Amino acid sequence: MLQVKNLTFSYDTAPVLKNLSFDVAAGNHFAIIGESGSGKSTLLKLLYGTYDLNEGQIFWKDQEVLGPKFNLIIGPEFMKYVAQEFDLMPFTSVAENIGEYLSNFFPEKKKERTQELLNVVELEAFADTKVKLLSGGQKQRVAIARAIAKQPEILLLDEPFSHIDNFKKQSLRRNLFAYLKEKNITCIVATHDKEDVMAFSDDMIVIHDHKIMAQGTPKALYQNPENKLIAAFFNEFNLIDGQLIYAHQLQVVPKSKLKVTVNKSYYKGPFYLIEGLAGQDKVFFEHKRALEKGTEVCLEKVI
Ligand code: ADP
Ligand code: MG
Numbered sequence: 001m002l003q004v005k006n007l008t009f010s011y012d013t014a015p016v017l018k019n020l021s022f023d024v025a026a027g028n029h030f031a032i033i034g035e036s037g038s039g040k041s042t043l044l045k046l047l048y049g050t051y052d053l054n055e056g057q058i059f060w061k062d063q064e065v066l067g068p069k070f071n072l073i074i075g076p077e078f079m080k081y082v083a084q085e086f087d088l089m090p091f092t093s094v095a096e097n098i099g100e101y102l103s104n105f106f107p108e109k110k111k112e113r114t115q116e117l118l119n120v121v122e123l124e125a126f127a128d129t130k131v132k133l134l135s136g137g138q139k140q141r142v143a144i145a146r147a148i149a150k151q152p153e154i155l156l157l158d159e160p161f162s163h164i165d166n167f168k169k170q171s172l173r174r175n176l177f178a179y180l181k182e183k184n185i186t187c188i189v190a191t192h193d194k195e196d197v198m199a200f201s202d203d204m205i206v207i208h209d210h211k212i213m214a215q216g217t218p219k220a221l222y223q224n225p226e227n228k229l230i231a232a233f234f235n236e237f238n239l240i241d242g243q244l245i246y247a248h249q250l251q252v253v254p255k256s257k258l259k260v261t262v263n264k265s266y267y268k269g270p271f272y273l274i275e276g277l278a279g280q281d282k283v284f285f286e287h288k289r290a291l292e293k294g295t296e297v298c299l300e301k302v303i
Pocket of ligand 2: 041042158
């Protein structure tokens with residue numbers, strides 16, 4: 001497994017990460033979430049050995065991951081890292097980019113493997129296209145395929161679907177995570193998108209204020225968000241009498257103590273998100289139909 005022990009790091013004097021410890025079991029999918037600037041990308045880079053730690057250690061099985069002071073080449077053999085700003089060969093084709101690290105001694109095998117990888121990222125039609133002609137999202141998919149070409153033991157993904165449009169994102173996400181599970185590749189993903197986490201991560205950490213604020217399965221953190229930051233990651237929520245209640249947990253009932261006046265209805269597809277006012281306080285709840293501004297309704301928490 002991957003073990004992170006008391007990791008502390010700063011670029012200059014201000015600490016970015018303070019005393020982080022966590023384990024990731026081999027084959028597991030692990031998510032790092034946190035607000036922008038909380039240090040997710042920094043943590044991934046540290047796991048890859050990009051910088052020297054101020055304190056602490058990182059191990060994969062019995063091997064320590066060391067920074068540039070101890071290594072000429074950054075990044076251990078068994079790991080691949082797909083950065084937020086991916087780095088490809090613009091003037092060569094998609095297939096060549098993906099196959100760059102595959103051996104030329106077995107051309108048939110190489111072709112087969114490249115085809116398999118093109119399938120995973122759904123770029124079969126672009127095999128011969130030069131990378132510079134691709135969109136940002138297509139380039140991101142090439143970067144992912146390139147990273148898994150030689151089957152690393154660990155894959156580090158930084159906001160892996162951030163440039164990919166909604167038409168492709170859902171199926172690509174399912175394909176990629178299923179492929180990684182099938183090949184038993186340990187995957188660590190930094191993201192601010194709950195869709196990358198909910199159905200796909202075995203475990204997750206929330207980074208806040210330089211530390212791990214919470215750790216657990218997505219289900220555990222979703223069902224019992226310890227605070228507003230965690231609840232906000234998952235869904236629209238309310239703080240009512242000190243209790244965090246998601247918008248979908250409130251339903252309209254004939255009578256209750258919580259009376260709100262409808263202010264606005266937002267169409268969400270399967271439901272409307274309704275913004276109501278209880279005095280000065282905004283209350284969000286979900287409803288099958290739009291409600292007219294000024295309508296008064298009573299709300300109750302669904303058990
Ligand atoms: P996230 O990925 O969660 O948005 P980052 O890891 O990119 O956060 O950044 C964490 C903090 O470290 C931020 O305050 C950012 O400004 C700072 N930072 C990131 N990269 C560098 C760098 N190369 N040099 C100095 N500071 C950096
Ligand atoms: Mg980042």
